Amino acid sequence: MMEAAAQEKILSAINDKFEGEVIEAGMIKDFFTIILKKEKIVEVISLLYHHEETKFQYLTTLCGIHYPDQNQIAVMYQLHNLSTNQRIRLKIFLPAEKPEVNTLTPVFSAANWPERETYDFFGVIFEGHPNLKRILNVEDMLIFPLRKEYPLEDQTREDKNDLMFGR
Amino acid sequence: MMDVTDEIAPKIEKEEKQYSYLNLGPTHPATHGIFQNVLKMDGEVIVDSEPTIGYIHRAFEKLAEHRPYNQITPITDRMNYCSSPLNNIGWHMAVEKLLDVEIPKRVQYLRVIIMELARISDHIICNTVIGVDTGAATGYFYVFQQREKIYEIYEEICGARLTTNIDRIGGFERDFSPKVWEKINTFLVEFPVVLKELENLLSRNRIFMDRTIGCGGISAERALNYSFSGPNLRAAGIDYDVRVMNPYSSYEDFDFVIPVGKNGDVYDRFMVRNEEMWQSLSIIKQAIKKLPKGPFHANVPEFYLPPKEAVYNNMEALIYHFKIVMGESDIPKGEIYHCIEGGNGELGFYLISDGGRTPFRLHLRRPCFIYYQAYPEIIQGSMLSDAILTMSSMNVIAGELDA
Numbered sequence: 001m002m003e004a005a006a007q008e009k010i011l012s013a014i015n016d017k018f019e020g021e022v023i024e025a026g027m028i029k030d031f032f033t034i035i036l037k038k039e040k041i042v043e044v045i046s047l048l049y050h051h052e053e054t055k056f057q058y059l060t061t062l063c064g065i066h067y068p069d070q071n072q073i074a075v076m077y078q079l080h081n082l083s084t085n086q087r088i089r090l091k092i093f094l095p096a097e098k099p100e101v102n103t104l105t106p107v108f109s110a111a112n113w114p115e116r117e118t119y120d121f122f123g124v125i126f127e128g129h130p131n132l133k134r135i136l137n138v139e140d141m142l143i144f145p146l147r148k149e150y151p152l153e154d155q156t157r158e159d160k161n162d163l164m165f166g167r
Numbered sequence: 168m169m170d171v172t173d174e175i176a177p178k179i180e181k182e183e184k185q186y187s188y189l190n191l192g193p194t195h196p197a198t199h200g201i202f203q204n205v206l207k208m209d210g211e212v213i214v215d216s217e218p219t220i221g222y223i224h225r226a227f228e229k230l231a232e233h234r235p236y237n238q239i240t241p242i243t244d245r246m247n248y249c250s251s252p253l254n255n256i257g258w259h260m261a262v263e264k265l266l267d268v269e270i271p272k273r274v275q276y277l278r279v280i281i282m283e284l285a286r287i288s289d290h291i292i293c294n295t296v297i298g299v300d301t302g303a304a305t306g307y308f309y310v311f312q313q314r315e316k317i318y319e320i321y322e323e324i325c326g327a328r329l330t331t332n333i334d335r336i337g338g339f340e341r342d343f344s345p346k347v348w349e350k351i352n353t354f355l356v357e358f359p360v361v362l363k364e365l366e367n368l369l370s371r372n373r374i375f376m377d378r379t380i381g382c383g384g385i386s387a388e389r390a391l392n393y394s395f396s397g398p399n400l401r402a403a404g405i406d407y408d409v410r411v412m413n414p415y416s417s418y419e420d421f422d423f424v425i426p427v428g429k430n431g432d433v434y435d436r437f438m439v440r441n442e443e444m445w446q447s448l449s450i451i452k453q454a455i456k457k458l459p460k461g462p463f464h465a466n467v468p469e470f471y472l473p474p475k476e477a478v479y480n481n482m483e484a485l486i487y488h489f490k491i492v493m494g495e496s497d498i499p500k501g502e503i504y505h506c507i508e509g510g511n512g513e514l515g516f517y518l519i520s521d522g523g524r525t526p527f528r529l530h531l532r533r534p535c536f537i538y539y540q541a542y543p544e545i546i547q548g549s550m551l552s553d554a555i556l557t558m559s560s561m562n563v564i565a566g567e568l569d570a
Contacts, residue, residue, distance in 0.1 A: 110394035
């Protein structure tokens with residue numbers, strides 16, 4: 001649980017340098033979550049990394065989320081300050097047709113594979129990524145399988161007989 | 168007549184340096200799992216490498232979006248299959264966090280016992296395999312007997328050994344029988360002797376030390392930048408342990424030490440894991456000593472299967488039974504992140520529920536996946552045999568890597 005003062009500190013650190021980047025901020029369950037505009041996300045994370053008051057120097061995880069109703073793909077970053085044990089979540093929303101955002105690899109080497117994974121499953125293009133190609137799926141796959149429009153199983157499969165039990 | 172050897176001999180330009188390429192894996196016995204690494208070699212020195220992963224990718228995150236919450240547990244089994252109870256219990260705690268359930272103290276303590284046993288079984292694999300890769304296979308077979316004992320304890324509790332599906336949302340499926348306690352107590356007596364012998368065999372062994380000290384090292388700064396966690400991060404000298412930082416399941420009640428290394432090399436990883444096993448043993452002993460009395464599951468009728476007699480004789484129980492089995496229990500909307508200290512580090516579950524029968528999105532933070540990307544950097548400039556040793560000491564588990 002993060003106190004209000006600490007939340008205020010993080011928000012003012014961002015607002016001092018990047019006015020108007022924060023769209024929304026608040027607690028979701030026990031996690032302080034900030035929704036940001038996508039343009040300056042890497043700069044904001046870099047600021048949180050270097051800023052004296054915040055020092056979020058550990059990238060816990062990074063992943064994509066598809067919201068089919070809004071036709072948007074969110075990218076979620078979770079940062080952790082290991083000395084004060086504060087965790088925050090940053091979220092950006094990208095249009096599903098053309099999800100593009102700058103890469104986080106210059107700040108965190110750890111962002112490399114999670115970004116490739118997000119590209120692999122959601123088709124998010126991370127501009128400037130050193131090696132943006134599929135990581136877990138086969139290279140000649142044409143779809144981005146974790147998007148909601150793709151069913152669990154390939155519907156064109158013919159090697160399974162579903163006369164009796166269905167799929 | 169021209170000499171035949173002139174024709175088949177490769178035409179090498181004098182100035183230009185030639186590299187050879189080596190495919191390490193995907194099914195090489197020394198990789199202990201299905202990983203491929205294409206190594207660019209200058210003689211026996213690795214110049215560059217490119218890991219390819221995904222050989223056993225099973226789309227857990229997609230599968231989870233089509234399964235009711237209680238049916239996701241068997242999926243988590245198959246992540247880090249060396250310590251599946253940790254994954255099971257971690258997942259259940261994540262769901263309980265979403266449901267806001269108060270878990271009885273006894274369940275928390277029982278979970279701690281199981282989780283620490285799982286941690287021991289995970290570390291046994293890693294440490295003995297380091298031994299095998301340095302040429303000491305004796306320790307492997309000797310200590311693996313004790314791993315078998317841990318499996319027998321799981322078996323007594325839940326009926327399964329490797330992919331355990333232990334624990335339920337809310338607590339255990341049944342209380343531990345006297346046989347379980349008997350087996351745990353025998354293990355607590357027998358294992359320290361065996362562990363001590365493994366320690367004696369390797370930890371001050373000159374050959375082992377020469378082979379492992381300074382091999383596959385990573386600095387604390389790089390390890391943090393690569394988001395290392397668990398024993399690998401602690402070996403580099405950073406005392407980050409989720410059990411202490413964000414205590415879950417009553418870990419704050421126990422007294423234990425976080426071992427840290429200094430150089431982040433193979434030897435330090437070995438020693439950190441070794442010490443963690445001793446600490447786990449101590450935690451189990453404390454948990455048994457302090458074990459409170461009480462129910463072995465929380466009161467969550469919507470997620471915890473009622474006893475069979477009640478299903479036949481009681482209408483509510485029948486309804487709940489039906490709902491659970493068909494996966495139609497109501498679940499609140501929410502977005503949570505829960506992490507536990509897995510065998511390899513911070514095992515996180517990022518879960519978004521839209522109130523439907525299945526998660527809207529489940530993201531698994533698998534520690535292996537995060538830290539294995541540092542592998543090319545670690546092995547750059549080292550020998551081929553060191554690369555193999557580095558991989559086994561990092562304890563990369565294919566199931567967790569690929570999910």
